[in-house]
Amino acid sequence: MARNGQTQSWAGGSLAGVKHSPLWLDGFTGPQHPPVDADLLVDLLVVGGGFTGLWAALQAAEQNPGRVVALVEAGSLGWAASGRNGGFCSATLTHGLANGLARWPDEIGLLQRLGRENLDAIERTVLAHGIDCGWTRAGEMVAAVEPWQVDALSAQVDASRQLGGRVSMLDAVQARAVASSHTYLGGAVDPDSTAVLDPARLVLGLAAAAVSLGVRVYEGTRVVGVRDEGSRVAVSVTTGLDTGLAAAPASTVVRNHTVRASRVVLATNVFPSPLRRVRPFTVPVWDHVLATEPLSDRQWDDLGWHGGQGISDAGNQFHYYRTTPDRRVVWGGYDALYYYGSDLTQRRMRHPETSKRLAEHFFTTFPQVRGLRFTHAWGGAIDTSTRFTALWKPALGRKVVSVNGYTGLGVGASRFGASVALDLLEGVSNERTRLAMVRRPPLPFPPEPLRWAGIQLTRASLGRADATAGRRNAWLRLLDRMGMGFDS
Missing domain, CATH: 3.50.50.60 (FAD/NAD(P)-binding domain)
Known part of the structure; x- marks a missing residue:
């Protein structure tokens, strides 16, 4: 996903004063x-x-x-x-x-x-x-944000429909009608698979x-x-x-x-x-999430995302995002972080570099709401x-x-x-x-240190695949043949 200096400056200011705890746990008394x-x-x-x-x-x-x-x-x-x-x-x-x-x-x-x-x-x-x-069971759209992802999504839509699914393939105009992002080149919509x-x-x-x-x-x-x-x-x-x-x-x-x-x-x-x-x-993979402040009426209209659908993009390193009843956007994913020794200590709940990267990607996807602040940033461990x-x-x-x-x-x-x-x-x-x-x-x-080395090689290979039209290198092809992988 392309980034520029202006996007990065928006991201920096947007995280000022952010609360490092999940939006969902606000008001919980223990x-x-x-x-x-x-x-x-x-x-x-x-x-x-x-x-x-x-x-x-x-x-x-x-x-x-x-x-x-x-x-x-x-x-x-x-x-x-x-x-x-x-x-x-x-x-x-x-x-x-x-x-x-x-x-x-x-x-x-x-x-x-x-x-x-x-x-x-x-x-x-x-x-x-x-x-x-x-x-809110409004379904989900998986958005293609690179040309190679359009064909990959189209093939998945065909496979789903052969199994009786109600998935539809959207072109760029139709995808941008779900949410107004210039990054969308197409999308696959399933109307009832997700709440x-x-x-x-x-x-x-x-x-x-x-x-x-x-x-x-x-x-x-x-x-x-x-x-x-x-x-x-x-x-x-x-x-x-x-x-x-x-x-x-x-x-x-x-x-x-x-x-x-x-x-x-x-x-x-x-x-x-x-x-x-x-x-x-299983191994613990650390995932990080941001939540924006509630959008104003003008920002909400500019976002153009009024159907309540969940959205993700089609990359190997992907984002997932959704709106909330009080008009926030919850935005997470992309980095999947593994720490040597399957570290689960609480200090891993914060990762400023990932929070900044997520903010940059958010404003790349929705530049029309620049100036919006994030109120919450948090991390959690996924069992992969x-x-x-x-x-x-x-x-x-x-x-x-x-x-x-x-x-x-x-x-x-x-x-x-x-x-x-x-x-x-x-x-x-x-x-x-x-x-x-x-x-x-x-x-x-495998045990450490093979576990850490293999996961880091896999993460790097997935990032390289996203940058080379989805082409999987020899390491990823070997994992495919072995029936192994790493994801979040």
Whole structure:
């Protein structure tokens, strides 16, 4: 994406006084639920208070009202990826159609249908429980901003339509009617594949719905060990410990307890699993997001983006962006940062160079709103797998199932991931659990220093592909043949 000195000067001033926290978490007062204060005996324990954990708890309570379900979260609900994303809720379970076709061509029709049904089910839950999360299902446009991307998008539209999709290819004029950017050379529009929402409010709504059905929710409760006890799993937890997690409940008294459960869902997302065998299958990728101040009437009209659609561009290093009910623009993506040793320390939440780069790209895309300020800038870690999709790992005699690896599309796919995890725990054989995606895990990432070196080489190669009409070099072609990759 082209840049110039004037654009950079707009970007510098636009970040003055920015707040380094997610827009969605403004006004949140911290934990709403107590930590575990005694040993517990439950039917199902869910570890992790993000989207996957909340969907698992809610669906388990809905399916079996007599089941005793507990959820433990080390920090506070939704403080990590579930409250730090851009608020896109997508129907895809395969990180896009192209990735699904490359990996599971024989099952792609089923995967597409299951994805649409999953998004429909999320919408029904939001409506049934009155969750006030700004749910807007206006679809998404993927914009071509380089000539080579037009043909690539056109091919994807053809493939989608052959599978029954309602995707349309737009020319430059039509794409610029969706949002007024001179950078658009075309676009692919899917009218119902995506909703935008306030992810933190969805977290709170799912938690309230689960609690209303009897789920016990505990915050500030860190899992420190899991062991097999035959008919049950013993999960050791600690409270009052400095977890190093933002918004963790403060306490000066460290207490240890044991939660015994017949079944356990591990929904720890990007954070190291209590089961070491699971850890090599994901790495943390840091993504960064900006949010503008509310646009004036004049700026809103100049932007020309009134349909509520989510938008992304078609590059390997891509941006995603959407509007909010109070007329802000949330703008993120492009850089996908990995730090040696899978560093998850809080200092990685800020990256001034990336924030400035995002601001420059924003004003390149929408120069007509120059002078607009950004009020929020934040970062969060995404759990990336080598195939860019969720993975499930049963353990301890199938009494435990872990699920993670969504690679940036977990707002929607997390419900599906939780559904499959519950099915696997119960030994259910159905069209979900028989999927090759569920039965066969991806290749793990190599250990350090090979991990860091390989990821940096891949990032550089993806950037080079964007600069050379999408041509993939020998390294990327090798990864393609191996069925591996790196993305956010």
